[in-house]
Amino acid sequence: MKQHGGYTAWLYALPAMLLFTMIITVPTVMTFTFSLVEWRRFQPLSLGTIQHYLRLPQDLTLRRAFNNTFVYIVWTLVFEVGVGLALAGIAVQLKRSTLFRSLAFAPVVLPSIVTGLLWQQAFAFESGLLNRLLRVVGLEPLRWLGPPLTVFSVSVVSGWVWAGFFMTIFYAGLVRIPRSFLESAVLDGASPLHIFFRIQIPLIRNLLVLGLLIVTTGGFKGFDLWQVMLRRDPLESGVVLPTYLVRTFFENRNIGYGSAISVLLTVVVIGIMGIVAVIRRVYVGDIEEY
Amino acid sequence: MRHNSARGQWLRRLLVSAVLIVYVIPILWMYVSAMRTDPDFLARPIGIPASLNPGNFVRAYQMADMTRHFGISILVTATTTTIVVLFSSLAAFSFSRLRYRGRNILFSIFFVGLILPIQSFIVGLFVLFRSIGLLNTVMAMILPGAGMGLSIAIVIMKYYFDALPTTLEESAYIDGAGTFLVYRAIVMPISAAIVITVSIFTTINSWNEFLIPFVMVQNQRIRPLTTSLFVFATRFSAQYTLLFAALCIVVTPMFIIYFVFQKQVQSGITAGALKE
Numbered sequence A: 001m002k003q004h005g006g007y008t009a010w011l012y013a014l015p016a017m018l019l020f021t022m023i024i025t026v027p028t029v030m031t032f033t034f035s036l037v038e039w040r041r042f043q044p045l046s047l048g049t050i051q052h053y054l055r056l057p058q059d060l061t062l063r064r065a066f067n068n069t070f071v072y073i074v075w076t077l078v079f080e081v082g083v084g085l086a087l088a089g090i091a092v093q094l095k096r097s098t099l100f101r102s103l104a105f106a107p108v109v110l111p112s113i114v115t116g117l118l119w120q121q122a123f124a125f126e127s128g129l130l131n132r133l134l135r136v137v138g139l140e141p142l143r144w145l146g147p148p149l150t151v152f153s154v155s156v157v158s159g160w161v162w163a164g165f166f167m168t169i170f171y172a173g174l175v176r177i178p179r180s181f182l183e184s185a186v187l188d189g190a191s192p193l194h195i196f197f198r199i200q201i202p203l204i205r206n207l208l209v210l211g212l213l214i215v216t217t218g219g220f221k222g223f224d225l226w227q228v229m230l231r232r233d234p235l236e237s238g239v240v241l242p243t244y245l246v247r248t249f250f251e252n253r254n255i256g257y258g259s260a261i262s263v264l265l266t267v268v269v270i271g272i273m274g275i276v277a278v279i280r281r282v283y284v285g286d287i288e289e290y
Numbered sequence B: 001m002r003h004n005s006a007r008g009q010w011l012r013r014l015l016v017s018a019v020l021i022v023y024v025i026p027i028l029w030m031y032v033s034a035m036r037t038d039p040d041f042l043a044r045p046i047g048i049p050a051s052l053n054p055g056n057f058v059r060a061y062q063m064a065d066m067t068r069h070f071g072i073s074i075l076v077t078a079t080t081t082t083i084v085v086l087f088s089s090l091a092a093f094s095f096s097r098l099r100y101r102g103r104n105i106l107f108s109i110f111f112v113g114l115i116l117p118i119q120s121f122i123v124g125l126f127v128l129f130r131s132i133g134l135l136n137t138v139m140a141m142i143l144p145g146a147g148m149g150l151s152i153a154i155v156i157m158k159y160y161f162d163a164l165p166t167t168l169e170e171s172a173y174i175d176g177a178g179t180f181l182v183y184r185a186i187v188m189p190i191s192a193a194i195v196i197t198v199s200i201f202t203t204i205n206s207w208n209e210f211l212i213p214f215v216m217v218q219n220q221r222i223r224p225l226t227t228s229l230f231v232f233a234t235r236f237s238a239q240y241t242l243l244f245a246a247l248c249i250v251v252t253p254m255f256i257i258y259f260v261f262q263k264q265v266q267s268g269i270t271a272g273a274l275k276e
Helices: A006-034 A051-058 A060-093 A098-109 A112-123 A129-136 A150-174 A179-187 A192-203 A205-221 A224-229 A241-251 A255-284 B006-034 B038-043 B055-063 B066-097 B103-115 B122-131 B139-162 B167-174 B179-190 B192-208 B211-216 B225-235 B240-260 B262-273
Strands: A037-040 A043-047
Touching (some): A006 A255, A006 B066, A006 B122, A006 B139, A037 A255, A051 A255, A060 A098, A060 A150, A060 A205, A060 A241, A060 B006, A098 A150, A098 B006, A098 B240, A112 A129, A112 A150, A112 A224, A112 B006, A112 B240, A150 A205, A150 A224, A150 B006, A150 B262, A179 A192, A192 A205, A205 A241, A205 A255, A224 A241, A241 A255, A241 B122, A255 B103, B006 B055, B006 B240, B055 B066, B055 B240, B066 B139, B066 B179, B066 B192, B066 B225, B122 B211, B139 B192, B139 B211, B139 B262, B167 B179, B179 B192, B192 B262, B240 B262
Antiparallel strands (some): A037 A043
């Protein structure tokens, strides 16, 4: 490509740059600054305090939010990545899997408000689908959206939504594996499960690490389902960082502390990305291009 | 590869049916419950309903003021997607096709947008929009939605443009074409596929966006479908079947669009989510 554009070339990037600066850069810098300011409601008093950060380690609700997030991440690794992998494993075995894959992917398209409200109804104690099914088989009904099940139940819904997404990614990886790899294993008498765990899964381990990245960072970003399904959660048994942030800032009008939580969340998410990048380098290495 | 023993067949069918049940039953339950009366639903939430009547749909549509909120959602989504496609294709064109000092630095700035979650800047965003008087306007949904959609769109389009052959452009430049003509008449037309992909995931993200309108818009008149449904559900939480009907109204057009364009939607969303 030769020299094209000259003095006006950068103008093409200008609209995007301006919008990006207005929506991402400036507000991020503002948030970080706010966390170092002492506030009275929306009035800044003085700059250069670290009191908000000193408050973080003593905050019991914040600690619960972290706990819940870790539990949620563990469960969603099972319900999103694990189930997604199983679904992909089933899909590659089918002669025609289009309908199967389309159905499993469908919840991804739905607005989380709809998924959240639908499942809140399904979890309802008296009139919910799940408790009715439990009664039909003669079991006691459960309080799905209360402790100790709160986080587990939200994870189930996350799995219902996102397993199909991970299935799609893993499926795309599995069908790219050349037939010859698998045929020689079949000739050696390997069982389908053996082939799946020993050959197919290791060959898509780059995608599994990607799943790990999405799920671990997603645990610190997800807001909608928690907000929608746990509208009635007086004990805050299902508090997570994003909902706690919104509550601190938008309901309690605590702008300095809200910003400090925001910074903490940012640091955690970027830290996880760093860790996963290391895992990828060590575990995936130069995965063979096939 | 395929395991064709009788036992394998049977097991496979069982697994597939189990999976389908898990996905279909909640949706089916939603549609059936929406057509029942509250007493009938409360007496037997599952099982054969006493009667089916579609009156709840009409009531839910009117009580939730769906025409208005559908309209707001369409306005916000269409504007957001237009801005994202226009701005990001222009920027990606310049990053991929034009040579100027600092272009790689400018491009790398957009990678920051792939890393930062919305929680990193939502507080500042709220305060900024409050101080410039844009809170509680449609702009408070359109601009943040578009700004957040730019990064992934620019990265995807830039790499797509990089892979395109340049021979057509070279001959156009020799014939005296300017850069904008090359962008408009050559690069964009042959990039229809990626424009569609970017449009699809931007549209779906914007249509489903919850946190931005939840935080930025408190005015009921301009709430999009998502947060208006949240308010509706809080107000009528005791009217179960009405709520189900409202959910059905919101979901049905999406299901139709999804099953018509399922291939494009699936690849569009996976492309949009694979922020690497």
